[in-house]
Amino acid sequence: MFTGIVETVAEIQAVADKGGDKALAIRVDGLDLSGVKLGDSIAVNGVCLTVTHLDNSGFHADISRETLSLSSLASVKAGAPVNIERALLASGRFDGHIVSGHIDGTGTITERYDDARSIRLNVSVPEPLRRYTAHKGSICIDGVSLTINALSSEGVELNIIPHSAAQTIIAGYRPGTVVNLEVDIIARYLERLLTGSGAKPDGISEAFLAEHGFLRGRG
Numbered sequence: 001m002f003t004g005i006v007e008t009v010a011e012i013q014a015v016a017d018k019g020g021d022k023a024l025a026i027r028v029d030g031l032d033l034s035g036v037k038l039g040d041s042i043a044v045n046g047v048c049l050t051v052t053h054l055d056n057s058g059f060h061a062d063i064s065r066e067t068l069s070l071s072s073l074a075s076v077k078a079g080a081p082v083n084i085e086r087a088l089l090a091s092g093r094f095d096g097h098i099v100s101g102h103i104d105g106t107g108t109i110t111e112r113y114d115d116a117r118s119i120r121l122n123v124s125v126p127e128p129l130r131r132y133t134a135h136k137g138s139i140c141i142d143g144v145s146l147t148i149n150a151l152s153s154e155g156v157e158l159n160i161i162p163h164s165a166a167q168t169i170i171a172g173y174r175p176g177t178v179v180n181l182e183v184d185i186i187a188r189y190l191e192r193l194l195t196g197s198g199a200k201p202d203g204i205s206e207a208f209l210a211e212h213g214f215l216r217g218r219g
Contacts, residue, residue, distance in 0.1 A: 002043045004096035004138075004145025006083040006168045007031055010044075010058060014078055021064055022073070024049070028058035028084060041087040041101065045169075046143030046180040047071050048087075048101025071103045072142075072178045081169045083143040096145030097138040100185055104129055107141075107155060109177040117162050121173065125155035125181060132183035132191075140182035144168050 014025040026044065033054065036042070040051045042059065049061035068074040076082070088094065111122035123141065125133060133139060133156055137148050144164065150157040165171040173179070194212060 001088050002048070002085050002096075002099040002101050002143070003088055003094060004046075004085070004099045004140050004143060006085055006144055008084050009081050009167070009169055010084045012076055012078050012080045012082060013057065015076060018062070021062055022068065023052075023060060023062050024073075024076070025060050026058045026082065026084075031084065031086075033059065036086065043083070043085040043087075043099070043101045043143045045072065045076075045082045046099070046101065046140055046182055047073055047103055067103065070105055071180050072106050073180075075178075081172070083168050085143055097140075098185055099140050099143070099145065099182060101143075102182065103180045104183050105181050106178050107181045109173045109175055109179065110154065112173060112175060115159065119160040119165055119170070119173075120149075121158045121160060121170075122152060123155045123158060123179065123181075129181065129183050130155065132187040134184075134187070137187075138184050140180075142169060142179050144170065 008028065008031040010026050010028040012024060013027045016023045024044070036051060036054065036059065038051055038054065041048050042051060042061070043049070044061065047067060049063065051059045052062055053060035063073050105126050107126070108124045109121055110124050113120050133148055133151060135148060135151055139146055139148055139156060141158070146158050146160070148156045149159050160170050
């Protein structure tokens with residue numbers, strides 16, 4: 001599990017095709033990996049990857065077809081900067097929000113503009129994922145835990161403070177940049193509990209509320 005608080009920005013050293021999958025070599029400067037061992041999880045642009053090899057420059061990881069089909073890592077090139085976060089320790093502080101590292105899909109930066117010292121971003125979100133977004137709720141963009149400032153017809157609007165821009169790859173975002181999205185996992189579980197499936201609810205009605213125990217002692 002992760003928190004969406006990026007620890008450092010690393011660099012893709014090499015990308016290798018392996019029988020339909022891919023393997024990454026990632027150079028990590030400015031972060032002590034001495035406590036990392038083979039099999040540990042590290043989030044790379046929000047994607048939970050398993051460490052398959054460690055060396056003096058960083059680590060290697062494989063990317064499955066499933067991950068390639070859902071994330072921007074399918075098109076990542078050598079030299080690209082990436083956000084890095086090690087998995088949360090049970091003894092660590094929990095900042096950000098609950099992040100699984102299981103990417104739900106990709107979005108696109110549709111607008112960027114300055115607002116005082118902050119950066120404002122509009123991000124398109126695929127229609128099936130929009131129901132998991134909420135005003136002032138959380139969303140993970142390329143592994144960064146962010147608060148949704150507003151909802152739009154195409155996705156979400158975000159405000160990036162100077163610290164977040166400086167410590168992540170967000171400063172390099174431009175209209176057209178493709179980003180990894182992970183919606184709030186609590187919203188997914190809540191939908192599952194209320195509907196009994198992953199299907200979209202038809203809507204909230206008095207009958208729906210009564211059926212699920214929200215209306216009592218009436219009649």
